[in-house]
Amino acid sequence: MNEYATRVPLEKAYRLINHGPTALVSARANGVENVMSAAWVCGLDFQPPKLTVVIDKIAKTRSLIEQSGVFVIQVPTAAQIALTHYLGTHTLAQEPDKLQRAGVELFSLPDVDAPLVTGCAAWLACRLIPEPHNQQQYDLFIGEVTAAWADSRVFQDGHWRFEQAPASLRSLHYVAGGQFYATGESLNLNIDS
Amino acid sequence: MNEYATRVPLEKAYRLINHGPTALVSARANGVENVMSAAWVCGLDFQPPKLTVVIDKIAKTRSLIEQSGVFVIQVPTAAQIALTHYLGTHTLAQEPDKLQRAGVELFSLPDVDAPLVTGCAAWLACRLIPEPHNQQQYDLFIGEVTAAWADSRVFQDGHWRFEQAPASLRSLHYVAGGQFYATGESLNLNIDS
Numbered sequence: 001m002n003e004y005a006t007r008v009p010l011e012k013a014y015r016l017i018n019h020g021p022t023a024l025v026s027a028r029a030n031g032v033e034n035v036m037s038a039a040w041v042c043g044l045d046f047q048p049p050k051l052t053v054v055i056d057k058i059a060k061t062r063s064l065i066e067q068s069g070v071f072v073i074q075v076p077t078a079a080q081i082a083l084t085h086y087l088g089t090h091t092l093a094q095e096p097d098k099l100q101r102a103g104v105e106l107f108s109l110p111d112v113d114a115p116l117v118t119g120c121a122a123w124l125a126c127r128l129i130p131e132p133h134n135q136q137q138y139d140l141f142i143g144e145v146t147a148a149w150a151d152s153r154v155f156q157d158g159h160w161r162f163e164q165a166p167a168s169l170r171s172l173h174y175v176a177g178g179q180f181y182a183t184g185e186s187l188n189l190n191i192d193s
Numbered sequence: 194m195n196e197y198a199t200r201v202p203l204e205k206a207y208r209l210i211n212h213g214p215t216a217l218v219s220a221r222a223n224g225v226e227n228v229m230s231a232a233w234v235c236g237l238d239f240q241p242p243k244l245t246v247v248i249d250k251i252a253k254t255r256s257l258i259e260q261s262g263v264f265v266i267q268v269p270t271a272a273q274i275a276l277t278h279y280l281g282t283h284t285l286a287q288e289p290d291k292l293q294r295a296g297v298e299l300f301s302l303p304d305v306d307a308p309l310v311t312g313c314a315a316w317l318a319c320r321l322i323p324e325p326h327n328q329q330q331y332d333l334f335i336g337e338v339t340a341a342w343a344d345s346r347v348f349q350d351g352h353w354r355f356e357q358a359p360a361s362l363r364s365l366h367y368v369a370g371g372q373f374y375a376t377g378e379s380l381n382l383n384i385d386s
Contacts, residue, residue, distance in 0.1 A: 044331055187373045
Protein backbone atom coordinates (compact mmCIF):
# COMPACT_ATOMS: atom_id res chain seq x y z
CA MET A 1 0.00 0.00 0.00
CA ASN A 2 1.18 3.58 -0.20
CA GLU A 3 0.42 7.04 1.16
CA TYR A 4 -2.46 7.45 -1.30
CA ALA A 5 -4.35 4.29 -0.34
CA THR A 6 -7.68 5.23 1.18
CA ARG A 7 -10.49 3.11 2.59
CA VAL A 8 -13.53 2.85 0.31
CA PRO A 9 -16.92 2.41 2.05
CA LEU A 10 -18.32 -1.06 1.35
CA GLU A 11 -21.46 0.32 -0.30
CA LYS A 12 -19.26 2.01 -2.92
CA ALA A 13 -16.84 -0.90 -3.39
CA TYR A 14 -18.66 -2.27 -6.45
CA ARG A 15 -17.66 0.89 -8.31
CA LEU A 16 -14.02 -0.16 -8.21
CA ILE A 17 -14.77 -2.92 -10.73
CA ASN A 18 -18.04 -1.77 -12.29
CA HIS A 19 -16.22 -0.46 -15.39
CA GLY A 20 -14.88 -3.93 -16.14
CA PRO A 21 -11.14 -3.61 -15.59
CA THR A 22 -8.75 -6.54 -15.81
CA ALA A 23 -7.76 -7.59 -12.28
CA LEU A 24 -5.06 -9.30 -10.27
CA VAL A 25 -6.10 -12.08 -7.89
CA SER A 26 -3.87 -12.83 -4.91
CA ALA A 27 -4.04 -15.47 -2.21
CA ARG A 28 -1.96 -17.21 0.47
CA ALA A 29 -2.12 -20.66 2.08
CA ASN A 30 0.39 -22.61 4.14
CA GLY A 31 3.05 -19.99 3.55
CA VAL A 32 2.67 -20.00 -0.24
CA GLU A 33 1.68 -16.71 -1.86
CA ASN A 34 0.65 -16.18 -5.46
CA VAL A 35 -0.87 -13.61 -7.80
CA MET A 36 -2.56 -14.18 -11.16
CA SER A 37 -4.32 -11.96 -13.67
CA ALA A 38 -8.00 -12.38 -14.43
CA ALA A 39 -9.96 -10.57 -17.12
CA TRP A 40 -13.18 -12.24 -15.99
CA VAL A 41 -13.93 -10.43 -12.74
CA CYS A 42 -17.41 -8.95 -12.36
CA GLY A 43 -19.76 -7.36 -9.88
CA LEU A 44 -22.49 -9.61 -8.48
CA ASP A 45 -24.23 -7.62 -5.74
CA PHE A 46 -24.18 -4.20 -4.10
CA GLN A 47 -24.86 -4.72 -0.39
CA PRO A 48 -23.11 -6.68 0.89
CA PRO A 49 -20.86 -6.29 -2.14
CA LYS A 50 -20.14 -9.52 -3.96
CA LEU A 51 -18.18 -10.32 -7.09
CA THR A 52 -17.43 -13.24 -9.38
CA VAL A 53 -14.07 -14.33 -10.73
CA VAL A 54 -13.30 -17.12 -13.19
CA ILE A 55 -10.19 -19.10 -12.23
CA ASP A 56 -8.95 -22.01 -14.32
CA LYS A 57 -8.18 -25.34 -12.68
CA ILE A 58 -4.51 -25.10 -13.68
CA ALA A 59 -4.04 -21.90 -11.65
CA LYS A 60 -2.03 -22.32 -8.47
CA THR A 61 -3.88 -19.33 -6.99
CA ARG A 62 -7.08 -21.36 -7.21
CA SER A 63 -5.88 -24.00 -4.78
CA LEU A 64 -4.64 -21.30 -2.39
CA ILE A 65 -8.11 -19.72 -2.37
CA GLU A 66 -9.78 -23.08 -1.87
CA GLN A 67 -7.54 -23.68 1.14
CA SER A 68 -7.70 -20.25 2.77
CA GLY A 69 -11.16 -19.07 1.74
CA VAL A 70 -9.71 -15.58 1.25
CA PHE A 71 -8.48 -13.62 -1.76
CA VAL A 72 -7.82 -10.07 -2.89
CA ILE A 73 -8.98 -8.59 -6.19
CA GLN A 74 -6.86 -5.64 -7.21
CA VAL A 75 -7.11 -3.21 -10.13
CA PRO A 76 -3.69 -2.81 -11.77
CA THR A 77 -2.64 0.33 -13.63
CA ALA A 78 -1.26 1.04 -17.10
CA ALA A 79 2.17 1.29 -15.48
CA GLN A 80 1.72 -2.39 -14.51
CA ILE A 81 0.77 -3.67 -17.97
CA ALA A 82 3.80 -5.94 -18.39
CA LEU A 83 3.44 -7.28 -14.84
CA THR A 84 -0.27 -7.92 -15.45
CA HIS A 85 0.37 -9.82 -18.67
CA TYR A 86 3.19 -11.82 -17.11
CA LEU A 87 1.04 -12.87 -14.17
CA GLY A 88 -1.65 -14.09 -16.54
CA THR A 89 0.63 -16.14 -18.76
CA HIS A 90 2.94 -17.86 -16.27
CA THR A 91 2.15 -20.32 -13.51
CA LEU A 92 3.81 -20.70 -10.14
CA ALA A 93 3.65 -24.48 -10.58
CA GLN A 94 6.26 -24.30 -13.34
CA GLU A 95 8.02 -21.12 -12.29
CA PRO A 96 8.63 -20.90 -8.55
CA ASP A 97 10.07 -17.38 -8.86
CA LYS A 98 7.16 -16.12 -10.96
CA LEU A 99 6.39 -13.17 -8.68
CA GLN A 100 9.97 -11.90 -8.67
CA ARG A 101 10.22 -12.26 -12.45
CA ALA A 102 6.96 -10.34 -12.88
CA GLY A 103 8.27 -7.58 -10.63
CA VAL A 104 5.54 -8.02 -8.04
CA GLU A 105 6.00 -6.40 -4.63
CA LEU A 106 3.59 -7.64 -1.97
CA PHE A 107 2.40 -6.10 1.26
CA SER A 108 0.17 -7.28 4.10
CA LEU A 109 -2.67 -5.82 6.12
CA PRO A 110 -3.58 -6.99 9.62
CA ASP A 111 -7.12 -8.15 8.85
CA VAL A 112 -6.54 -9.64 5.41
CA ASP A 113 -5.21 -13.20 5.20
CA ALA A 114 -3.94 -12.76 1.64
CA PRO A 115 -1.09 -10.74 0.17
CA LEU A 116 -1.78 -7.46 -1.63
CA VAL A 117 0.07 -6.10 -4.66
CA THR A 118 1.84 -2.75 -4.36
CA GLY A 119 1.15 -0.06 -6.94
CA CYS A 120 -2.41 -0.97 -7.88
CA ALA A 121 -5.27 1.52 -8.18
CA ALA A 122 -7.65 -0.44 -5.92
CA TRP A 123 -7.82 -3.47 -3.64
CA LEU A 124 -10.89 -5.51 -2.65
CA ALA A 125 -10.42 -8.06 0.12
CA CYS A 126 -12.85 -10.96 -0.31
CA ARG A 127 -13.97 -14.05 1.53
CA LEU A 128 -14.93 -17.00 -0.64
CA ILE A 129 -18.59 -17.98 -0.65
CA PRO A 130 -18.21 -21.68 -1.39
CA GLU A 131 -20.33 -22.86 -4.32
CA PRO A 132 -18.81 -26.22 -5.29
CA HIS A 133 -21.01 -26.73 -8.37
CA ASN A 134 -20.02 -23.36 -9.87
CA GLN A 135 -16.37 -23.89 -9.02
CA GLN A 136 -16.20 -27.35 -10.56
CA GLN A 137 -18.53 -26.91 -13.52
CA TYR A 138 -17.66 -23.35 -14.57
CA ASP A 139 -14.44 -22.39 -12.74
CA LEU A 140 -16.62 -19.64 -11.27
CA PHE A 141 -15.84 -18.32 -7.78
CA ILE A 142 -18.01 -15.98 -5.73
CA GLY A 143 -16.52 -13.63 -3.15
CA GLU A 144 -18.01 -11.24 -0.64
CA VAL A 145 -16.03 -8.02 -0.38
CA THR A 146 -15.05 -7.48 3.25
CA ALA A 147 -12.93 -4.35 2.87
CA ALA A 148 -11.78 -2.09 0.03
CA TRP A 149 -9.19 0.58 -0.63
CA ALA A 150 -8.29 2.78 -3.58
CA ASP A 151 -5.54 5.18 -4.61
CA SER A 152 -6.94 8.61 -3.81
CA ARG A 153 -5.20 10.09 -6.84
CA VAL A 154 -7.64 8.21 -9.09
CA PHE A 155 -10.66 7.37 -6.88
CA GLN A 156 -12.33 10.00 -4.70
CA ASP A 157 -15.77 10.33 -3.10
CA GLY A 158 -17.01 7.12 -4.63
CA HIS A 159 -15.96 7.91 -8.21
CA TRP A 160 -13.00 7.18 -10.40
CA ARG A 161 -11.15 10.38 -11.31
CA PHE A 162 -8.69 9.07 -13.87
CA GLU A 163 -8.84 12.35 -15.79
CA GLN A 164 -7.13 14.13 -12.87
CA ALA A 165 -4.10 11.84 -12.76
CA PRO A 166 -1.26 10.70 -15.03
CA ALA A 167 -2.23 8.22 -17.77
CA SER A 168 0.05 5.66 -16.10
CA LEU A 169 -2.58 5.32 -13.34
CA ARG A 170 -5.44 4.35 -15.67
CA SER A 171 -6.92 0.90 -15.23
CA LEU A 172 -6.58 -1.77 -17.93
CA HIS A 173 -9.03 -3.78 -20.04
CA TYR A 174 -7.54 -6.88 -21.64
CA VAL A 175 -8.54 -8.08 -25.10
CA ALA A 176 -6.10 -10.80 -26.20
CA GLY A 177 -2.58 -11.40 -27.49
CA GLY A 178 -0.96 -8.73 -25.35
CA GLN A 179 -3.44 -6.04 -26.37
CA PHE A 180 -5.11 -3.99 -23.68
CA TYR A 181 -7.18 -0.85 -23.65
CA ALA A 182 -6.69 1.78 -20.99
CA THR A 183 -9.80 3.20 -19.38
CA GLY A 184 -10.59 6.24 -21.52
CA GLU A 185 -12.54 9.46 -21.58
CA SER A 186 -15.06 10.24 -18.84
CA LEU A 187 -18.55 10.67 -20.29
CA ASN A 188 -21.04 12.15 -17.86
CA LEU A 189 -24.79 12.48 -18.22
CA ASN A 190 -24.78 14.87 -15.24
CA ILE A 191 -27.20 12.90 -13.12
CA ASP A 192 -26.77 12.96 -9.34
CA SER A 193 -25.33 9.82 -7.82
CA MET B 194 -27.89 -4.51 -38.05
CA ASN B 195 -26.22 -2.45 -40.74
CA GLU B 196 -23.85 -2.76 -43.69
CA TYR B 197 -20.86 -3.01 -41.32
CA ALA B 198 -22.12 -5.94 -39.26
CA THR B 199 -19.85 -8.92 -39.79
CA ARG B 200 -19.96 -12.43 -38.39
CA VAL B 201 -17.39 -13.10 -35.63
CA PRO B 202 -16.09 -16.69 -35.35
CA LEU B 203 -17.31 -18.29 -32.13
CA GLU B 204 -13.77 -18.90 -30.85
CA LYS B 205 -13.17 -15.13 -30.95
CA ALA B 206 -16.55 -14.13 -29.56
CA TYR B 207 -15.27 -13.76 -25.98
CA ARG B 208 -13.12 -10.85 -27.16
CA LEU B 209 -16.23 -8.78 -27.77
CA ILE B 210 -16.79 -8.50 -24.01
CA ASN B 211 -13.34 -9.34 -22.60
CA HIS B 212 -12.57 -5.66 -21.99
CA GLY B 213 -15.56 -5.33 -19.65
CA PRO B 214 -17.94 -3.05 -21.52
CA THR B 215 -21.41 -2.21 -20.25
CA ALA B 216 -23.96 -4.19 -22.27
CA LEU B 217 -27.56 -4.22 -23.41
CA VAL B 218 -29.59 -7.39 -22.83
CA SER B 219 -32.56 -8.06 -25.10
CA ALA B 220 -35.18 -10.80 -25.13
CA ARG B 221 -38.62 -11.69 -26.46
CA ALA B 222 -41.42 -13.97 -25.24
CA ASN B 223 -45.07 -14.23 -26.20
CA GLY B 224 -44.83 -11.21 -28.44
CA VAL B 225 -43.30 -8.97 -25.75
CA GLU B 226 -39.85 -7.52 -26.49
CA ASN B 227 -37.60 -5.68 -24.07
CA VAL B 228 -34.07 -4.36 -23.66
CA MET B 229 -32.21 -3.50 -20.46
CA SER B 230 -28.71 -2.32 -19.63
CA ALA B 231 -26.35 -4.47 -17.59
CA ALA B 232 -22.93 -3.46 -16.30
CA TRP B 233 -22.37 -6.94 -14.89
CA VAL B 234 -21.75 -9.00 -17.99
CA CYS B 235 -18.63 -11.15 -18.03
CA GLY B 236 -16.86 -13.89 -19.95
CA LEU B 237 -17.11 -17.39 -18.48
CA ASP B 238 -15.57 -19.75 -21.05
CA PHE B 239 -13.80 -19.72 -24.40
CA GLN B 240 -14.98 -22.79 -26.31
CA PRO B 241 -17.88 -23.05 -26.48
CA PRO B 242 -18.05 -19.39 -25.48
CA LYS B 243 -20.11 -18.73 -22.39
CA LEU B 244 -20.85 -15.59 -20.41
CA THR B 245 -22.56 -14.51 -17.22
CA VAL B 246 -25.01 -11.67 -16.73
CA VAL B 247 -26.57 -10.41 -13.51
CA ILE B 248 -30.27 -9.55 -13.90
CA ASP B 249 -32.34 -8.26 -11.01
CA LYS B 250 -35.68 -9.87 -10.18
CA ILE B 251 -37.54 -6.63 -10.92
CA ALA B 252 -36.35 -6.62 -14.55
CA LYS B 253 -39.02 -7.48 -17.10
CA THR B 254 -36.30 -8.77 -19.43
CA ARG B 255 -35.53 -11.46 -16.86
CA SER B 256 -38.95 -13.10 -17.16
CA LEU B 257 -38.71 -12.96 -20.96
CA ILE B 258 -35.38 -14.83 -20.82
CA GLU B 259 -36.79 -17.37 -18.38
CA GLN B 260 -39.66 -18.02 -20.78
CA SER B 261 -37.77 -18.09 -24.07
CA GLY B 262 -34.37 -19.40 -22.97
CA VAL B 263 -32.76 -16.98 -25.43
CA PHE B 264 -31.19 -13.53 -25.12
CA VAL B 265 -28.81 -11.21 -26.93
CA ILE B 266 -25.92 -9.35 -25.30
CA GLN B 267 -24.93 -6.29 -27.28
CA VAL B 268 -22.13 -3.77 -26.83
CA PRO B 269 -23.51 -0.24 -27.13
CA THR B 270 -21.41 2.70 -28.31
CA ALA B 271 -20.64 6.15 -26.92
CA ALA B 272 -23.26 7.51 -29.33
CA GLN B 273 -25.80 5.40 -27.43
CA ILE B 274 -24.87 6.62 -23.94
CA ALA B 275 -28.24 8.25 -23.18
CA LEU B 276 -30.12 5.23 -24.57
CA THR B 277 -27.96 2.91 -22.47
CA HIS B 278 -28.56 4.86 -19.28
CA TYR B 279 -32.30 5.12 -19.97
CA LEU B 280 -32.63 1.36 -20.51
CA GLY B 281 -30.90 0.72 -17.20
CA THR B 282 -33.03 3.08 -15.13
CA HIS B 283 -36.56 2.47 -16.47
CA THR B 284 -38.66 -0.68 -16.45
CA LEU B 285 -41.14 -1.88 -19.03
CA ALA B 286 -43.47 -2.89 -16.20
CA GLN B 287 -44.11 0.76 -15.35
CA GLU B 288 -43.41 2.27 -18.75
CA PRO B 289 -44.93 0.28 -21.61
CA ASP B 290 -43.36 2.60 -24.22
CA LYS B 291 -39.90 2.40 -22.62
CA LEU B 292 -38.16 1.31 -25.84
CA GLN B 293 -39.60 4.16 -27.91
CA ARG B 294 -38.72 6.70 -25.21
CA ALA B 295 -35.18 5.37 -25.07
CA GLY B 296 -34.89 5.66 -28.85
CA VAL B 297 -34.29 1.94 -29.36
CA GLU B 298 -34.66 0.53 -32.86
CA LEU B 299 -34.85 -3.26 -33.03
CA PHE B 300 -34.14 -5.72 -35.81
CA SER B 301 -34.47 -9.47 -36.18
CA LEU B 302 -32.32 -12.27 -37.55
CA PRO B 303 -33.70 -15.56 -38.81
CA ASP B 304 -31.96 -17.85 -36.33
CA VAL B 305 -32.17 -15.66 -33.22
CA ASP B 306 -35.40 -15.75 -31.19
CA ALA B 307 -34.69 -12.42 -29.52
CA PRO B 308 -34.68 -8.85 -30.82
CA LEU B 309 -31.38 -7.09 -31.54
CA VAL B 310 -30.62 -3.39 -31.03
CA THR B 311 -29.59 -1.32 -34.04
CA GLY B 312 -26.41 0.77 -33.83
CA CYS B 313 -24.41 -1.34 -31.40
CA ALA B 314 -20.76 -2.31 -31.87
CA ALA B 315 -21.30 -6.04 -31.28
CA TRP B 316 -24.05 -8.61 -30.75
CA LEU B 317 -23.79 -12.02 -29.03
CA ALA B 318 -26.80 -14.32 -29.39
CA CYS B 319 -27.04 -16.61 -26.36
CA ARG B 320 -29.04 -19.57 -25.18
CA LEU B 321 -29.71 -19.74 -21.46
CA ILE B 322 -28.00 -22.55 -19.56
CA PRO B 323 -30.52 -22.99 -16.75
CA GLU B 324 -28.96 -22.86 -13.29
CA PRO B 325 -31.90 -22.27 -10.94
CA HIS B 326 -29.78 -21.89 -7.79
CA ASN B 327 -27.60 -19.16 -9.34
CA GLN B 328 -30.62 -17.40 -10.81
CA GLN B 329 -32.59 -17.37 -7.56
CA GLN B 330 -29.76 -16.87 -5.08
CA TYR B 331 -27.53 -14.46 -7.01
CA ASP B 332 -29.60 -13.16 -9.97
CA LEU B 333 -26.81 -14.73 -12.02
CA PHE B 334 -27.60 -16.09 -15.48
CA ILE B 335 -25.28 -18.17 -17.66
CA GLY B 336 -25.53 -18.12 -21.44
CA GLU B 337 -23.78 -20.00 -24.20
CA VAL B 338 -22.96 -17.80 -27.16
CA THR B 339 -24.47 -19.36 -30.30
CA ALA B 340 -23.56 -16.65 -32.81
CA ALA B 341 -21.81 -13.28 -32.78
CA TRP B 342 -21.43 -10.24 -34.98
CA ALA B 343 -19.51 -6.98 -34.75
CA ASP B 344 -19.30 -3.67 -36.56
CA SER B 345 -16.32 -4.05 -38.89
CA ARG B 346 -15.40 -0.38 -38.43
CA VAL B 347 -14.36 -1.18 -34.84
CA PHE B 348 -13.73 -4.96 -34.74
CA GLN B 349 -11.59 -6.69 -37.36
CA ASP B 350 -9.69 -9.97 -37.50
CA GLY B 351 -10.54 -10.84 -33.91
CA HIS B 352 -9.47 -7.51 -32.40
CA TRP B 353 -11.14 -4.27 -31.46
CA ARG B 354 -9.83 -1.40 -33.61
CA PHE B 355 -11.46 1.54 -31.83
CA GLU B 356 -8.49 3.74 -32.65
CA GLN B 357 -9.34 3.56 -36.37
CA ALA B 358 -12.91 4.81 -35.98
CA PRO B 359 -14.74 7.89 -34.66
CA ALA B 360 -14.90 8.25 -30.86
CA SER B 361 -18.68 7.86 -31.07
CA LEU B 362 -18.15 4.14 -31.82
CA ARG B 363 -16.16 3.41 -28.64
CA SER B 364 -17.73 1.02 -26.16
CA LEU B 365 -18.84 2.19 -22.70
CA HIS B 366 -17.92 1.27 -19.12
CA TYR B 367 -20.44 2.35 -16.52
CA VAL B 368 -19.44 3.57 -13.07
CA ALA B 369 -22.51 5.09 -11.36
CA GLY B 370 -24.75 8.16 -11.30
CA GLY B 371 -24.71 8.68 -15.06
CA GLN B 372 -20.92 8.53 -15.29
CA PHE B 373 -19.34 6.26 -17.88
CA TYR B 374 -15.88 5.85 -19.26
CA ALA B 375 -15.31 5.27 -22.94
CA THR B 376 -12.87 2.54 -23.90
CA GLY B 377 -9.56 4.36 -24.17
CA GLU B 378 -6.09 4.11 -25.59
CA SER B 379 -4.85 0.84 -27.10
CA LEU B 380 -1.80 -0.46 -25.22
CA ASN B 381 -0.01 -3.27 -26.98
CA LEU B 382 2.75 -5.50 -25.68
CA ASN B 383 3.38 -6.71 -29.25
CA ILE B 384 2.89 -10.39 -28.54
CA ASP B 385 1.39 -12.58 -31.25
CA SER B 386 -2.24 -13.55 -30.70
